[in-house]
Amino acid sequence: MSKEELIVSAIKEGTVIDHVSAKDLFNVIRILELECSKNQMTFGTNLDSKKLGKKAIVKVEGKFFKQEEINKIALVAPEANLNIIRDYKVVDKMKVEVPDKIEGIVKCFNPKCVTNHEQIVTKFTVISKNEVALKCEYCEKITDKAHFEII
Numbered sequence: 001m002s003k004e005e006l007i008v009s010a011i012k013e014g015t016v017i018d019h020v021s022a023k024d025l026f027n028v029i030r031i032l033e034l035e036c037s038k039n040q041m042t043f044g045t046n047l048d049s050k051k052l053g054k055k056a057i058v059k060v061e062g063k064f065f066k067q068e069e070i071n072k073i074a075l076v077a078p079e080a081n082l083n084i085i086r087d088y089k090v091v092d093k094m095k096v097e098v099p100d101k102i103e104g105i106v107k108c109f110n111p112k113c114v115t116n117h118e119q120i121v122t123k124f125t126v127i128s129k130n131e132v133a134l135k136c137e138y139c140e141k142i143t144d145k146a147h148f149e150i151i
């Protein structure tokens with residue numbers, strides 16, 4: 001093994017979140033509440049990537065994400081891939097995909113929106129998936145990735 005190689009321990013069972021842009025790494029950790037998790041987690045950032053320039057990766061032992069969590073990843077890191085690991089082998093690979101509708105996971109940024117004053121589940125229509133932009137179904141305000149808050 002040469003000095004240029006870096007070994008990151010493999011996980012036996014769990015999920016690897018790959019192709020996260022380096023600037024979005026800590027947002028992914030925060031929205032998934034991984035900083036509170038008891039699961040073993042390894043992450044790397046500012047790794048070279050032909051596709052992104054610099055990327056980040058997160059390995060979470062013993063964790064398989066639910067669809068709502070995958071939707072959160074897609075909102076914050078729409079270029080991410082998930083690798084499902086079983087017995088140290090990748091058994092499934094999937095690219096996260098921003099859904100057409102988002103319910104209950106993003107707060108409307110409009111302080112006058114009814115969802116910020118009453119117990120109503122937020123609902124958004126995705127109007128752009130590349131540069132994520134959402135339109136609130138209640139107040140019709142549009143917000144982008146830089147301004148929405150995941151709840």
